[in-house]
Amino acid sequence: MTNILVTGGAGYIGSHACKVLAAAGYTPVTYDNLATGWRDAVKYGPLEVGELTDRDRLDEVFAAYRPAAVMHFAALSLVGESMADPGKYWRNNVQGSLALIEAAIAAQCLDFVFSSTCAVYGDHDGVVLDENSPQAPLNSYGASKRAIEDMLGNFGQSHGLNSVIFRYFNVAGADPDGEIGEFHQPETHLIPLMLDAIDGKRDALTVFGTDYDTPDGTCIRDYVHVMDLVDAHVLGVKWLEEGKGSRVFCLGTGTGFSVREVIEQSGKVTNREVPVVEGDRRPGDAVKLVSGSRRAREELGWEPKRSVMQTMVADAWRWHQNDGAHYSA
Structure with a gap:
């Protein structure tokens, strides 16, 4: 091969x-x-x-x-x-x-x-x-x-x-088969941090910046x-x-989610409340970043079939609850 x-x-x-x-x-x-x-x-x-x-x-x-x-x-x-x-x-x-x-x-x-x-x-x-x-x-x-x-x-x-x-x-998300997933030490990504907070593995999720020029004051990302x-x-x-x-x-999907919207969707998928504390903005963070994928769709034939927030959170949550979700070096 x-x-x-x-x-x-x-x-x-x-x-x-x-x-x-x-x-x-x-x-x-x-x-x-x-x-x-x-x-x-x-x-x-x-x-x-x-x-x-x-x-x-x-x-x-x-x-x-x-x-x-x-x-x-x-x-x-x-x-x-x-x-x-x-x-x-x-x-x-x-x-x-x-x-x-x-x-x-x-x-x-x-x-x-x-x-x-x-x-x-x-x-x-x-x-x-x-x-x-x-x-x-x-x-x-x-x-x-x-x-x-x-x-x-x-x-x-x-x-x-x-x-x-x-x-x-x-x-975001994880292998739907549950063989591999997202695990960092230290963890810095929004969705696994949020799932840790939901699961009681950390006290709360920190939202960095709530005064951005967006509908709910938090950054928007694709x-x-x-x-x-x-x-x-x-x-x-x-x-x-x-x-x-x-x-x-x-x-990209051409549509973005604010941090608060991701939190809301995660609460719905897991049927649990997300504990949140508010923090200051981080240097270097942009306000809103959204990407299209017209060229990839038309020329590569790419389709982001699983890139729906509920699916991404659900797959990540399944991995998060898996006994094998924490790798050893």
Whole structure:
């Protein structure tokens, strides 16, 4: 079977990508330093432990597996941390991606699927973002991802590297089969934090900022189900296999949910009250970020079938209540 190198394959999104790659007939080879990923999440192919910045280790893995493509998820992604320590993000995300790209080119692995972010756009209120929207990232996380996109374009021009870039916002839900799910330490994502609060594993959910210029004062974000998201990434691999060349795709539903709306939906799905406390705004948070997916629908044939808030919360809640919902390193 065809090998695909999946960086960050022990993480939340990467592990789900490995599952759908395996189901599509590929062998996902996880490359992860396990800083935020979990050995227990690597179920569908081999695990190779290593740093993105370790070129010698990358060369070893490319030589051993001869992957046909790279699917690149590995990155630091905390907005607040990126504002406090931008150097950490530029070193890990940008320098690490440079080493990965150069190793791939040296191994003649010229198909590259990159997990980017709609944070490259910054704050665009009242519009549905698409691939041509102007970019003005508000934080070092978004800026580092934009730099990697530029890097892929440069190497495409000079070395024939073909890349599919996916930009998206919040990812939620879990594998409906219950084999893998979302688990971070520390946890920073809204829905698992909220489920912890509902379940009594934390005292309350903190809502960061209630005075934004939105109908209920809280930030608005687009949410995509993790299984829909990784389905798009497999379609991206197939796009490159078919020789269609480099392309950027936004992945979203075109509609956003405020933090308070997510809380309300979660209460309905779980039939439990969500304990909430209000906190200050976080630096680098945009007011409203919503993405369309017209190009992905029309050109890739992508359909976000599970990206309904009730479904995302229900799948996450099922995983959250599962005895296996807490990985061990």
